[in-house]
Amino acid sequence: MASAISDHFSRKTIMLIGVAAITFCTLLITLVQSAEQLIILRLVTGLGGGFAVSAPFPIAAELMPARHRRTYGAIYEMCLASAFSILPLVGLLLAENPNAFRWMAPPGGLAFLVVPAVIYLLIPESPRWYLRRGRTQDAVDTVNRIIGRAGNRLPLLTIGELGDIRFGTREELPPYRALWAPGQLRWTLVGISSYVFAGTAFFLISVLLPKALVEQGGAVATGFGVATLVFTASIPGKGFTGYLMEIIGRRWTIFYALAGSLPGRLLMMLAHNAGPLAATAM
Template structure:
C-alpha cells in the first residue's frame, strides 16, 4: 500500500465517525412521521426528540477537548464508537418517548465528540498539500450517512414499526469505527506533545514521503517546545492576538447553521409535504434526493478544495445558497397563485440547489477551518469550543423550526427569508474575517499568531 493510499485509508476510517454523525442526525427526518403516529406527539415533543441530540452534541464537544488532549485522538474515537452502539440500541428498542429522548441524548454526546476529534485527528495526520481534501472526508462521510439514513427510511417505511429498524441500523457503522481505530496510528503532533518523539517519527515515516519525516518532526518539535515555554491558558483564546481565529471558529458555524441547513436536513420531508407532496413515500423519496445531491456535491468540494482554496469556494457557496433560499421563500409566499406543479418544482429545485451550494462550501469549511486556525497548545480546547458553538446554533435552528413552521412564517416562507439574510451577512464575514489557508502547514498558520 502506497503512503498516499494509506493516508486516504486512515482518513476514511476516522471519517466513519462522520458517517455516524450524518446517519443519527438525518434518520430522525424519515423516522419522525412514524414516531409521531405511534405516540401522537405534540410539536413541542417532536422538537425535543429531534433537538435533544444537539444538547448531547454540545456536552460532547465541550468534554472532548480535554479528553483528546489527555487520552489521545485515537482513544477518544474508540470511546465515541462505544457510546454510538449503546445509543443506537436504546433508540431502537425505546418503549416510550422518554427512552427515545435518552437514547438520542447519548447519540448526541458521541456525535459531539467525533465532530471535534475526527477533523482534528485527520488535520494532524495529513500533509499540507492534501489536508483540505482529507479533512473534507469528514463532511463527505456526514453526507453519506444522511443519504444512508434516508435510504433506510425508504426501505423500512412499510415494515411493522419500521422506525425501530431505521434507528437501529446505526449500530453497524459504530462497530466499524470501533474496529477500524485499531488499525490507524496516533496523531504525531499529539505524540510529540507528550514527549513520545520516537513513536511520532515512526508514524511520520509510515505516512509521509521519504525524507520529509525528519524535517516535519523537527518543525513539530520546535513548535511544541516553543509552546511549552509558555503557560497554557484557555483564556489566551480570547486575547486580542487570537481574535481572528476565535471569530472564524464561532462565525463560520453561526452562518452555517443559521443558513437553515439542518432545518432542511431534519425536516425536508415536512417541507416537501407543505409543498404539496403526499404524506407517504413520495415525500420520503424526494428527501432521498436531498441525500444524493448532498453526497455528490461534497465530492466536488473534496476534489477542488485544495486546488481552488477556501475563500473562493466560500464566496461561491454563499451566493448560491442565498439565491436558492430566496427561491424557496418565493415559492411558499406565492404558493396559492403558482399552482401545485410549479410550487413543487420551485420548492424541490430550490432545496436541491441549496444543498449543492451548501455542500461545496459552508458544509466542509466549518470543520476544516476550526481544525486549521488554532495554535497547538490550545487547539484541543479551541476546536472543542468551535464544535460546541456548532451544536449550540444547530439546537436553536432545529428546535425552533417545527414551531415556526406551524405559524405564518412557515406557510408563507418567511423562515427561509430569515435564513437568506444570514447568508448574505456571511459574505461580509468571508470578505473581512476569513483568510486563505490553502497550502499552508499547521505550523505556518500558527506563525501568523506569533507576530506582535
C-alpha cells in the first residue's frame, strides 16, 4: 500500500505516517485490557510499519550519492538489528513480570513526541517529486538546502540550469505490471525470491525457534535469550555485508549471505540427532 501511493504523495509523508503510527500504537499498548485489543493494536502497528520501512531506501536513493548508499543501507540495518536485540533482552529481564509488555512499550511509544517532528524538520523532500508535481522552484530550493547542509562545496542551483522544464506537468509512472515485462522479469523474480528466502530463514531462527523452544518445555527466558543472541549476531554481519558490497558487489554479497546461512540451518535441522551436543548445535 505504501509503495503504491508513495510516488503520488511524497515519500517523506509516507515515512511520517508510518513512524507516527508505529510509535503512537506502541504507546497505546500500555492501555490495552484484553488480548483482542492487543492483537488489533499490533495489526495496526504492522500496517504503519509497512509505511515506515518502505520509505528510507527510496529516500536514500534520491538524496544520497551512489557511493554512500550501500554504507547507509548497512548502518540502517544495523540500527534495526540493535533495536531488535534490545527488545528481547528486556523481555528476558522481565520474563517473570505479567506486565512486562506494558513496561516495554513506553520507550518506543514516547518517541511519538519527538521522532515525527525530527523527520519533518530534518529530512528534505525529494526534488524529483517536486519536479514531477511541476514545483520547480521548490525542487531548486530543496537542492540548495542540501548543498548548504553539505558545506556549500558546490555552486547553488538555479532554475535556468535545469533546462526546458514545463511547469505543472507530471511524469507518468510505469504501472506495476511493468515489473513483470520482458527484460525486467528476471530481476523482479531474483529480487523477490532472494528477499523471501533470506527473510524466511532469518525469522525461522529469530522468531519461530524461540517459540518452539518454549512450547517444548523451555523457559520463556530461554526463548528471549535465543532471540537476543540471533539479533545481536546479525549486527556485525550486516556491517560486514555492507563493507563486502563495496568490494565484490551486490550480487556476490547476496550469494555469500544466502550460502553462508546453509551450515547454520543444517545444524538446526540435525540438532535433534546430536545427542548431548544438541543444545550446542542448536
